[in-house]
Amino acid sequence: DVKVTQSxxxxxxxxxxxxxxxxxxxxxxxxMFWYRxxxxxxxxxxYFSYDVKMKEKGDIPEGYSVSREKxxxxxxxxxxxxxxQTSMYLCASRGGGEKLFFGSGTQLSVL
Amino acid sequence: xxxxxxxxxxxxxxxxxxxxxxxxxxxxxxxxxxxYRQYSGKSPELIMSIYSNxxxxxxxxxxxxxxxxxxxxLLIRDSQPSDSATYLCAVxxxxxxxLSFGAGTTVTVRA
Numbered sequence: 001d002v003k004v005t006q007s008x009x010x011x012x013x014x015x016x017x018x019x020x021x022x023x024x025x026x027x028x029x030x031x032m033f034w035y036r037x038x039x040x041x042x043x044x045x046x047y048f049s050y051d052v053k054m055k056e057k058g059d060i061p062e063g064y065s066v067s068r069e070k071x072x073x074x075x076x077x078x079x080x081x082x083x084x085q086t087s088m089y090l091c092a093s094r095g096g097g098e099k100l101f102f103g104s105g106t107q108l109s110v111l
Numbered sequence: 112x113x114x115x116x117x118x119x120x121x122x123x124x125x126x127x128x129x130x131x132x133x134x135x136x137x138x139x140x141x142x143x144x145x146x147y148r149q150y151s152g153k154s155p156e157l158i159m160s161i162y163s164n165x166x167x168x169x170x171x172x173x174x175x176x177x178x179x180x181x182x183x184x185l186l187i188r189d190s191q192p193s194d195s196a197t198y199l200c201a202v203x204x205x206x207x208x209x210l211s212f213g214a215g216t217t218v219t220v221r222a
Contacts, residue, residue, distance in 0.1 A: 033209070040119075042199060042214035043155070058209060059114075090154060098143065098206050102154035 002027045004093050006103040013110050019078040021106050023091030029101075031094040032074035034058075034066065036087040037105075043090065049074055081110045114138060115202050117213035125221050130187040132216050134200030137181070144176055144183045145201040145210065155199055159185065162206070190220045 007022035025032065031050050035043040035058075045058030047066040055066050063085060067075045074093075078085055086109050092100040117134045124130045132146075143162055147155035161167045161174040161183065173186040183202075187194055200213040 031207070035212070040214055042115075042117075043212035045209055045211065048209050056209070059211070094207075098145070098160050099157045100147075100155075100210065102156075104154055 002029075002093070002095075002101040004091055004101050004103040006089075006091050006106050008106050009104065011106055011108045013078075013081050013108065015082060015110060017078075017081045017110075019081045019108070019110075021076040021078075021089055021091075021108070023074045023076070023093075023103055024072050025074075025093040025101070026072065027093065027095055027101075028071065029093040029095040030071075032068065033092040033094075033100065034064075034074065034076045035090045035092065036060070037090055038087050046076065081108075083110050086110045114211045115200055115213040117198075117200050117216050119214065120216040121219060122216055123219045123221060124190050126190060126192060128190050130190050130194065130218050130220070132185040132187075132198050132200075132218070134183045134185075134202075134213055135181055136183070136200075136202045136211075138202070138204065138211075139181065140204050141178075141181075141202045143203040143206045143208075144174070145203075146172075146174060146185045147199040147201060147212075149197045149199060149215065151196070187218070190218075192220050192222050194218060195220050 033048040091103040146159040149155040159174040197215040201210040
């Protein structure tokens with residue numbers, strides 16, 4: 001089974017901190033994604049990567065950056081965390097097929 | 112206008128009934144359509160995909176696509192309490208590209 005691992009299940013940070021969310025997949029998938037999920041808004045795409053060092057902005061990239069130095073790892077960076085970035089963050093990966101495999105999510109609270 | 116819109120729900124149906132979920136999308140070039148199920152506190156999982164106009168059946172699930180009307184639906188027949196979840200519609204211009212999700216419809220099946 002594909003495993004997508006997010007480093008933290010819960011995270012509490014302070015406004016202005018730089019925050020790193022890590023995601024690792026074990027199936028050599030080309031595509032990786034970062035979404036955030038908020039009540040009533042569904043999943044919104046922040047960034048996705050279709051190969052190592054390749055990235056493309058999603059629908060809401062402002063305030064975020066990403067890094068993909070190795071195929072298995074896709075990091076989401078909040079340069080200066082703000083309270084409106086409090087959310088559930090979901091990482092996903094996809095190989096040659098249609099299916100997205102999601103990690104278990106990181107609930108980030110910015111105080 | 113949001114790219115993918117779903118009826119917000121919640122939708123409550125008695126056990127054994129048909130649950131009908133609707134989704135409309137704004138981008139006419141969309142070619143790939145998916146339904147994901149998300150149980151409370153869990154990550155989304157793919158349950159159906161559809162690419163051509165018409166119906167596609169998989170067990171108790173039927174996906175229906177009408178590209179002219181930019182409309183995709185999901186029917187759950189013989190609804191079971193285990194079908195209680197949030198159902199997310201997702202749309203993509205091609206199968207290997209980024210997915211845009213709707214806000215989801217929460218379904219509750221009453222025993």
